[in-house]
């Protein structure tokens with residue numbers, strides 16, 4: 001499954017730049033542990049335009065990623081990959097969510113089928129990403145503006161009360177598929193057995209985008 005960071009796995013601190021600002025939300029580690037224990041691959045996909053904006057550096061993000069992994073591992077969980085977009089929204093790069101390059105790159109590197117994946121996030125862009133890759137979007141409820149909340153709920157396959165609820169829904173859904181016979185049942189079951197981490201490798205191989213000026217700003221594109 002593909003996980004959003006801010007507001008989904010972690011407390012949403014806008015443009016967090018220090019490791020101590022990375023704080024797991026209740027249930028995050030347990031949800032990742034349960035899903036990985038059931039054979040899922042856990043991949044973080046996150047927009048980090050604070051890098052392009054000069055608020056923090058790629059090195060800062062590496063330190064935040066390390067803090068996140070350490071906190072997860074302390075609770076028996078782990079992220080199989082961390083992929084980020086460092087670009088400014090105006091760059092119109094192919095990796096900024098809801099665009100799909102981060103998921104496509106992760107899917108290629110970890111031999112996953114995005115169409116069988118789950119995307120768990122707290123924003124409309126996460127649900128749009130799920131749609132764009134043909135996966136299943138799960139919206140974790142957060143404080144969104146009314147307009148975005150409505151659109152996100154419309155786009156999601158399930159609206160979860162926290163990430164643990166999202167995990168329970170996924171596991172129940174996959175169990176139902178297995179009961180109904182082979183075929184779809186495999187879902188995004190783990191095709192990666194080595195456990196080799198690729199975290200920290202995302203993002204920076206991505207082209208910086210064309211810099212095409214944006215006439216119509218996406219109202220949900222501010223981060």
Ligand SMILES: [Mg+2]
Nearest residue numbers: 004006007122
């Ligand atoms: Mg978020």
Ligand SMILES: [Zn+2]
Nearest residue numbers: 085087093095
């Ligand atoms: Zn990007």
